[in-house]
Amino acid sequence: MSDRPNILFINTDQHTWDVISAYGNTHVKTPHIDHLHNNGISFMRSYSSDPVCAPARASWMTGRYTSEAGTPFNGGHLHENIPDLGQILQQSDYRAIHCGKWHVDGRNVYDSFDVLYYGQQRIGAGGGEYYDAAMPHAVVDFLTDYDKTDPFYLQVWYVNPHDICEYGHNFETKEMPDAVRRGMLTEKDLPPLPDNFNYDTRETVLHRVCRRIDECLIHWPILRAMKTWDERQWRTFIWHHHRFVEKVDGEIGLILTALEQSGLADNTVIIFSVDHGEAFGQHQMFQKFSLYEASIRVPFIVSSLGHNLNIPKGAFDHRHFVSGVDLLPTVCDYAGINPPNMRGE
Numbered sequence: 001m002s003d004r005p006n007i008l009f010i011n012t013d014q015h016t017w018d019v020i021s022a023y024g025n026t027h028v029k030t031p032h033i034d035h036l037h038n039n040g041i042s043f044m045r046s047y048s049s050d051p052v053c054a055p056a057r058a059s060w061m062t063g064r065y066t067s068e069a070g071t072p073f074n075g076g077h078l079h080e081n082i083p084d085l086g087q088i089l090q091q092s093d094y095r096a097i098h099c100g101k102w103h104v105d106g107r108n109v110y111d112s113f114d115v116l117y118y119g120q121q122r123i124g125a126g127g128g129e130y131y132d133a134a135m136p137h138a139v140v141d142f143l144t145d146y147d148k149t150d151p152f153y154l155q156v157w158y159v160n161p162h163d164i165c166e167y168g169h170n171f172e173t174k175e176m177p178d179a180v181r182r183g184m185l186t187e188k189d190l191p192p193l194p195d196n197f198n199y200d201t202r203e204t205v206l207h208r209v210c211r212r213i214d215e216c217l218i219h220w221p222i223l224r225a226m227k228t229w230d231e232r233q234w235r236t237f238i239w240h241h242h243r244f245v246e247k248v249d250g251e252i253g254l255i256l257t258a259l260e261q262s263g264l265a266d267n268t269v270i271i272f273s274v275d276h277g278e279a280f281g282q283h284q285m286f287q288k289f290s291l292y293e294a295s296i297r298v299p300f301i302v303s304s305l306g307h308n309l310n311i312p313k314g315a316f317d318h319r320h321f322v323s324g325v326d327l328l329p330t331v332c333d334y335a336g337i338n339p340p341n342m343r344g345e
Helices: 031-038 053-062 085-090 128-145 164-169 205-211 220-226 231-262 324-335
Strands: 006-012 040-047 095-100 114-117 152-157 268-274 300-303 315-323
Touching (some): 006 231, 085 152, 231 268
Parallel strands (some): 095 114
């Protein structure tokens, strides 16, 4: 077995930073993410480099801000001359392996990683119910057959709770059913509205044009519907986001169990993070695309389920600032690799 650690990077998608029960949220149960925190350190000043899927992921893979990488929006194109994390690791005798959603626009995942599972077609913005359930099977097979020679870096990129987007889109032209009136839920089941549900109207002109006004530039059909929602409908929307989180937490648990049973846990660093958050009613908003904390603040946990690595247990770090561009140098540091210059040449 190599003396260099294995590295496992798990991410969820559109997961608000504090929708984790270990952080005191009583409206959601995340025992497996809690397990990572209880065996690691949570960096509480962690932020997405850009609160949109593809830009955030490009920053993870390059250690660069999206304006440098060519990916300031979904549909950008990662510059060909910028190496990504998979390529850097492969050149340093690490097995670089990808499983799940990719969405790094302009870079073919097969050019940079060995791929365990990628879907029959490219995994897009939805379908977490189907794609996420397949990922643990691929990872379990890999961990079971791993020959324990070259160290591995394995990234497992889940879709959920991103399916909250599809839930919102589903009610653009029809009314959300009242689950309490129908007897499916009780008032007690529904989380309260966030404390910052009401917002300061002195927002920038760009923000109002993109997200607030009629015929706004981003997702006007959803906004038009949500303008009619009552308090219970907003609370139901939040309830669904939390259930998507719990679903993906269960999938994460299968991987953590497989890692512990494989005998690899003592020599594996686990990093857990998220590309961006979900507003779910904070500032009367939905999805991401803004610099409000609900969109841009994300979990970042460094953990080990064993005891051989010098990683604190159950710790909170409120001091250090962490951004999405820090993933690549963090992985390289654990791998003992000097990363290339990550500022624009």
